[in-house]
Amino acid sequence: MREMKDSGVEWVGEIPADWDVLRNKNTFTCRKKLVGAESSTIQLLSLTTKGIRKKDVNNAEGKLPESFDTYQYVQVDELVMCLFDLDCSAVFSGISPYFGMISPAYKVLSCLKNMVPRYAEYWFKYVSDGRKFNHYAKNIRYTLSYEEFSSLPILVPHIDIQKKIVSFLDSKCSKIDDIIARGQAAIEKLKEYKLSVITEAVTKGLNPEASMKDSGYEFIGKIPATWRVLQLRYVGKCQNGISKSGEFFGTGFPFVSYSDVYKNYELPVTTSGLIESSESERKSYSVQKGDVFFTRTSETIEEVGLTAVCLKSIEKATFAGFLIRVRPNKDIINPLFSKYYFRSEHHRQFIVKEMNLVTRASLGQELLKRLPVLLPPLHEQQEISTYLENKCVAIDQSISKKQLVIDKLTEYKKSLIYEVVTGKKEV
Template identity: 25%
Template sequence: MTAAIAYPSYRQPKMRWLPSVPEHWNEQRAKTFFREVDERSKTGQEELLSVSHLTGVTPRSQKKVTMFKAASYVGSKLCRPGDIVINTLWAWMAALGASKHVGIVSPAYGVYRPHRVESFNPAYLDYLLRTRAYIAEYIGRSTGIRSSRLRLYPNQFLDIALIQPPRSEQDQIVAYLRAQDAHIARFIKTRRDLISLLIELKQTIIEGAVTQGLNSATEKRHSGIEWIPQIPAHWETSKLKHVAAFNPSRSESAAFRLSDASVSFLPMECITTDGKLQSIETRKTSDVWEGYTYFRRNDVVMAKITPCFENGKGGLLDTLPTEIGFGTTEFIVLRAAEQRVRPAFLAKLLSLRTFRVLGADAMTGAAGQQRVPLGFVKNFGIVLPPLGEQDQILNELQTATAEQDVAIEKIRGEIALIREYRDCLIADVVTGQVDVRGWQPGPEDVVDDAALAVLGDDLEDMTGEEGGDGED
């Protein structure tokens, strides 16, 4: 890390969202540097690329995505190294970036090729174009009837002013930021590893309580279920389909559609790997009624696609901010039969490691797109204590896992803070608020591309969701 040093002199930029920029930096409209290209694939065999607000332009093969692959990609847009690729519909979320690859993207995306390859270091643009100042510009220039339908068309992007440091400074900025990213990535990895250990400890506590009860001296009997040989003698056995309704019909909430009320929107990344809900959006019912999975408050959701299923993505929707909500089609929704099982107890059963391991073994589908069969979930054998005992177990678990919960939330807070710091650092450096021309890498500034991948993995939170990627 280097001490913050300002440039000797600054000037006011043309773009209103930017702070003052170094006086000697160039600033021209994007059309000065780029032109739109519409080169199409004749075979559809080029590498399929993902365009995300989380990680920019990345090979789809390296992503944990949940979209179905198309039957053919003939006619997809080709992009090449150095091209800027923009998801027209999600530019307002910064779903764009500079490509490092020859590959194909959706025909609906914008592809912009530099007039002169030496004008920009593509990595510098990749940092710059996803800063908050530029996101504000995309939002201001996009058109659409509502925020979730804003589109940034080519003439609008090409009219945006781009700041251009001398190429040598761009290269230095990229080297500096990559070194800082390496430090941040290593920090995040150690914290994520600790979270995984704490979640595993929680799982051990939970699995013992929901399969054996709180009193180890209770008389036992054979369960008849292979994965739980012995259970308390007074507990009953069942299959999930007998204690929960699956994927309730959205027609029960037709009134919400008629009124176009605000409802919760829950992409996969809004659920943590220990079942907590975070950063839930609200959208109008008309935006999500078709093409998304419906649920209500206190329903239980679980991911059905790999690797989200194995990682325990899902949980009880008890903190859903609205009565109903919609989310990714990769959710299975279960509604507890209240006379048999508490919703929270059902959520604990679906979080068990044994359930996830057996479900992963039962998965079907092509590699990378495998899903747990609904039949497996419906016919999964479980054990149920009486409702009163379920309440006791839930209360005891809340106390028994409180220490882990507090520690996990503290670590997540640390990761959020370091990410906020990273965003601010990038913005300051790429806009010239900090002069890094004198920075020299030290032995601790080792940059490992594999290690840097943790930055994207952490943002996606092992979700398989691309967030701003849309359908390719």
Template identity: 30%
Template sequence: MKVLESRYDTYQYSDYFKTDLPGHWAEKRLAYLADQRRMAFVDGPFGSDLKTDDYKDSGVPLIQLNNIRDSKHLLQNIKFITQKKKEQLNRHLALPCDLVIAKMAEPVARCAVVSDQYPEYVIVADCVKLTPNLNLVDLNYLVWAINCDYVKVNAELVSTGTTRIRINLGELKKLKVPFPPYSEQEKIANFLDHETAKIDTLIEKQQQLIKLLKEKRQAVISHAVTKGLNPNAPMRDSGVEWLGEVPEHWVVSKFGYISQVVRGGSPRPAGDPTLFNGDYSPWVTVAEITKDDEIYLTETETFLTEKGSDQCRVFKSGTLLLSNSGATLGVPSILKIDANANDGVVGFENLELNHEFAYYYLSSLTDDLRERIKQGSGQPNLNTDIVKALAVPVPSEDEVEAIVGSIRKTREHYKKLEDKAVAGIELLQERRTALISAAVTGKIDVRNWVAPESIDRVNNKDVA
């Protein structure tokens, strides 16, 4: 993607940003760019002043850390407080066209313009509201500047903490941004709005491609494990509504007939430190199984103590597992280690079916398995009786081997395509980041930049 390559005539080195800036630019602290009215630059209330007990389903919306992402104020998972509570927290109000800044990573000091979807908001303790002086600084430029890598590095340098770094209000006020003349700020903001929108469109297309590739891959796998590889094979009704037809010579069994379905268990009491956070036995939870779409589970993040492990069943390496509760109901995984598993997991012991075939079959049901189970039993989770009763097609051993081999090739093929798309997204994101930093520090001169559509309008007018 080609953009302007022109540069300014003169540059001077900035010891603060550790890079060159155009000679006529300055550096300004955020405190200098804030409006001079009271409460123009404030952080959120103390935790004791705003508790989770105050959260409501409607009322005055809060701005939390998770609402500040990718230079946007996201109106997702919003919490609310009452009007009465808001009046107690008037000092922490944020209005549309204010900036809201995150005091905690990731990344620290990220910011966004407050949305105009509501007339007012209240920020929480880990957020800061900045009302900029719009006579000094262009609002959109300021967002681009604060979110650029050069400013982020300086924010991290003055942050504290190890697990999750935090910047306080005082350090935020001292944080500097590159400061061009106002007319150049507007140009830079317009340029970045236009160019990053093009990049974002390309990223979105790549993300849609990945989604389509995953759907296509899953459709191919699902067809293979339920219909086989021979398109001309005679078919028969499986007798299971959601399974439909299967090859005529296949057996339709149930997992309870071809395996021992055993539920995992958690040591008790749950908070006993002598049972958990040990280093003796790997501890498999629903989160471990559902964190990615890898077939094999080779390691866990947490372990039980020997005492904790002794209270639970140990599943041997090679056991097929299935998540049986939560939002990610019905996700399979195959153990490559001996491990304990909690009661959100069931294991298929002595399974009389190729484990990979069974894995692919169960993974093909994951997206709608929850609805099927609800319709069949109304149960909120997959208890062992439900899993035992789950129908499973069983081809001949030779067919199973052929199907598994074909699926492996399919997965490899689609993985290469997905990896290529992921790499494309990473390059686009790097390009986006570099473009923002270059524009905000004057590495490219956009003073004469005109949006292409503006040029087209002028040319069309001349032709007319």
């Protein structure tokens, strides 16, 4: 068994006696060389949750600057560090397999002779997964200056040990990642199947022998002859959510957030937020059974127009300004039918098609009011809802089982990286 010593770093604990604890400034150099007028000839890169990726300037999602002249060079095997939003950012670092340019908001590091780039990447993976640098950041956005970052500790085993660690973790993590990728692919197929089941039921009904008629919309096609088609403006009333400054949030009354809608087909009984709201605001922005909430704005079109339905009124609640509430007219649409109908594929097709006509991903009431809504007779809405509840529960259970396996593998990978890069496990 190896001799161990106290690292002197609370969140690391004991390390092998022959390992060094250095500062980042002793293992990296930071430089910032702007591409300038050469920007049009340099590959654009992006720091993502899957590492450094090439980005197509002519077909890129998200916001892009008018000019890339202020972007900085990145060389192969250099580390790109995101030293802001440490409390919530999905990415902290990545090693570049490419030569290119990247946003000046990041820090670009080169390894000194005592540091193997891939070992450094695994070390910062451990740091990021546990948010280990958070308590060193002293401002609201959890940002570290480079001077602060450069004084923080890093474990430095002998260069040969670093190479062994990289070889071991590359082998182990690639196998774990392959299993996770297969699980995620299976989940995506189940989600696609669920969506197809929903779309078929809410556009064609459950009776294959039903007489059909033209819906009047090419992307919907034929629908049962007894169904009506109305624009959303005739189904219910639209209302944008409440808009207040930050000091009003965190205490007070229930608040339906963007994520409450984005992540769910139906609103959770307990909302994720609180807000200090007045009696008149709670009346104007109330959350009642049957209300349908649409996401109104996002970075991408795919995240706009997603819905969640309120199946149980939430007393004294209000809802976010990034949402639109549709309160259906009486006896026109079953809340459970709404839950599935507004998540169906043809609904998404309409939103995406119409959103492509505007310059930013923001859903306005006038566009939403044009949304076609298929309305079976109420008794048939109930039949469809009951069928979909039973069918989707089974699919969701299969998804949950696969997600549980992925979550366990993800945690195992994190613990493995921690044990190896801190010397708790010898390789």
